[in-house]
Amino acid sequence: MDHPEFLTALIAFVVIATITPGGATTLAVASGAQHGFRRSIPLIAGMAGGLCSLGAGSALGLGTAIHTFPQIQVIMQGLGSAYLLWLAWKIARSGAPNATASERRSIGLGGGLLLLWLNPKAWTVTLAAAAAFANLTASATSLAIIMGLAFGVAGSVSLSIWCMGGLLLSQLLRTERQWNAVNGLLAIALVLCIVPLWL
Numbered sequence: 017m018d019h020p021e022f023l024t025a026l027i028a029f030v031v032i033a034t035i036t037p038g039g040a041t042t043l044a045v046a047s048g049a050q051h052g053f054r055r056s057i058p059l060i061a062g063m064a065g066g067l068c069s070l071g072a073g074s075a076l077g078l079g080t081a082i083h084t085f086p087q088i089q090v091i092m093q094g095l096g097s098a099y100l101l102w103l104a105w106k107i108a109r110s111g112a113p114n115a116t117a118s119e120r121r122s123i124g125l126g127g128g129l130l131l132l133w134l135n136p137k138a139w140t141v142t143l144a145a146a147a148a149f150a151n152l153t154a155s156a157t158s159l160a161i162i163m164g165l166a167f168g169v170a171g172s173v174s175l176s177i178w179c180m181g182g183l184l185l186s187q188l189l190r191t192e193r194q195w196n197a198v199n200g201l202l203a204i205a206l207v208l209c210i211v212p213l214w215l
Contacts, residue, residue, distance in 0.1 A: 022152045023162075026145065030166045033141045034067065034174040039100055039209040040131060040138075041178040043123070046107045046202045048182025049189075051122040060175045062128020068168030069129075070138055074146040075160035096134035097210045103131075108203035112195035113186070137209075142167060 035041075040063045047056040103123070132138045146163060153159050189195050 022149050026149045026152060026162070026166055027170075029145055029148070030071075030170040031174070033145070034167070034170045035177070037205075038137060039135060039206055040128075040171075040175060042202055042205045042209065043103060043107075043131065044175045044178040045182035045185070046110075046199070046206075047122055048179035049186040049198070049202075050107075050110055050113055050182075052186075053176075053179055053183050055122050056179045058124040059122060059128045060172060060179060062125040062130075063132055063175055064128075064168050064171035065125070066129045066132025067138065067142070067171035068164045070132060070142040071145065071167035072160040072164030074139070074142040075163040076156055092134055092139070093136050096131075096136060099130065099134055100206055100210050104203040104206040107199050107206065110199050112189070112192050 044056065044060060044063070047059050142163070145167075146159070149163075150159065152162060185198065189198060
C-alpha cells in the first residue's frame with residue numbers, strides 16, 4: 017500500500033456513502049419490517065455483494081465503458097427506474113405481515129444484486145471512490161480488492177442497521193391502517209430515489 021493514510025479517508029467515504037438513505041436502505045427497512053432480520057439476510061447479502069462487485073469493478077476500470085458509451089448509462093437508468101417502481105409497488109401492496117405474508121418470499125440475493133447493478137447512483141459513488149483513492153496503491157488488483165472489501169463490509173453493516181430499524185418499526189405498528197401508511201411512505205421514498213438518477 018503506497019499511501020496508507022488514504023485508507024482511513026476511504027473507509028470514512030464508504031461508510032458515509034453506504035449509511036445515507038437511498039433505494040437500498042429503504043428496501044432494507046421495508047424488508048426488515050415485513051420479513052424480519054433473518055429472512056432479510058439474503059437481500060442484504062445481495063446488495064452488499066453488489067456494492068462489493070461495483071467497488072472492485074470500478075477500481076479495475078469497468079466504469080470506463082460507461083463514460084465511453086453514454087447510452088449504457090441511459091439504459092441502466094431506465095432499467096433501474098423500472099425495477100425501483102416495481103419494488104415500490106410491491107411494498108405499497110404488502111399490507112401487514114400475517115400468516116400469508118410470512119409465507120411470501122422476500123426479495124432475495126438476486127434481487128439485491130440486481131438493484132445495485134442497475135443503480136447509476138451506486139456506480140457513481142464507486143467510480144468516484146476509485147478515482148479519488150486511485151493513489152492508495154499502485155496495483156489495480158490491490159485497489160480492486162481494497163475497494164471491494166470496503167464497500168462490501170460497510171454495505172453489510174449499514175444495511176443491517178437499516179433492516180434492524182425496520183424490524184423495530186414493525187414492533188410499533190398495531191393496525192392494518194398503520195401498516196398501510198408506513199408501506200405507502202416507504203414506497204414513496206423508493207420512488208423519490210428515482211429522481212436523482214435523472215438529474
